[in-house]
Amino acid sequence: MMQGQDRKLAGIQHEYWQQMYSAHPRMYGDEPSAPARYAAEVFRTAGAHDVLELGAGQGRDSLHFARLGFAVQATDFSDAGIEQLGEQAAAEGLHNLRTAVLEVRQPLPLADASVDAVFAHLLLCMALSTGEITDLVGEIRRVLRPGGTFVYTVRHTGDPDFCVGIAHGDDTFEHDGLAVHFFPRYLVVDLAEGWGLRDIRTVTEGDLPHRLWRITQTPTGHRHAES
Template sequence: MSEHEPELAGAQREHWQRTYGEHPGMYGEEPSEPAVHAARVFRAAGARKVLELGAGHGRDAVYFAREGFTVQATDFSPVGLEQLHEAAGAQGVAERVATVVHDVREPLPLADGSVDAVFAHMLLCMALSTKEIQALVGEVRRVLRSGGVFVYTVRHTGDAHYGAGTGHGDDIWEHGGFAVHFFPRDLVDALADGWQSQEVHPFEEGDLPRRLWRVTQTLPR
């Protein structure tokens, strides 16, 4: 992905706006398995303030709030975040959830060391170039406090959709209007440089099934 980056990014933003609008609450209200794992890890680390990147309509953000965390939820889809806000209100946790429309290609709108934990379920494997992913992980590192925890998931190159559909270069493949950056293991390892890498856990999700890694890593104190 190079000269076509802005076009692909814009198309994906429109895709998600349309998808959330046509399918409100499309992932249901139950939290994802990675979010359940992350809540355990965050609690063990003494985290209170959680940043979720790519929160969508909020099943995981609302779950974190129900678990007692204060959550800053970001997404580039205003439609998804409106649904998140409604869900937080309906479940009585609106006071613990703040939403911000934000594209992760831009610097995170947070101060240095201002959050205890960061969660991103399949956000890093959206239509982002390797350079953009590296910059984003640098931003995550900047906003985390010393000893903070980062849990993220990505589809990897062992997934059935890798190599299928329209190729955009840089391991990005578009299938059914949805573009994914499939991660090779060496990219996960490169992103862990300077962190305390605790776990790279393979798992499957959905009917295909999608094949992913769940990565848990801690910022050194």
């Protein structure tokens, strides 16, 4: 259960994204992110069909997966972003893409072992506590089928914005209105406990650039750490 301070920050961040998406349609452009292009290849190699994206925003990555033929469930807590994504999918005739407004602090409204792959680009490092992140990863494991794949990215503690702005505790800092939970490597390892950790990569994104972990793991199998 969220504490009062966490609930307040969550509400502020929801309003932040509502305003950003409403004011800047297609703010990230039409091209998929590099992590999404990577994930699509991993999912295809694994024989995935059903893909769940958490934190889809305006949907450039979900659209990419759908264009490649995956059956996509695109979710975000911002109805402004989801509405724009739905309109674009309809304009392209992508009937294999479904959208839903979803709060990831609550249990995922999906059946056990119901998807082949989950993708979350920068969702886990938003204004979520370590406990909420841990619970969410547990939910992701629950909804993945055996042999499924989870690819996610988070900003890490080597990012230039780490320790910049308003400190909210739990390695979370708010800068220019955006609160980010920066991940030390040990948190990535802890979250992979009981998973098959296939790959950890350091990648960059944007003009600064932001510094990210890109993680690939499966609910079963042996653990293989990469640097």
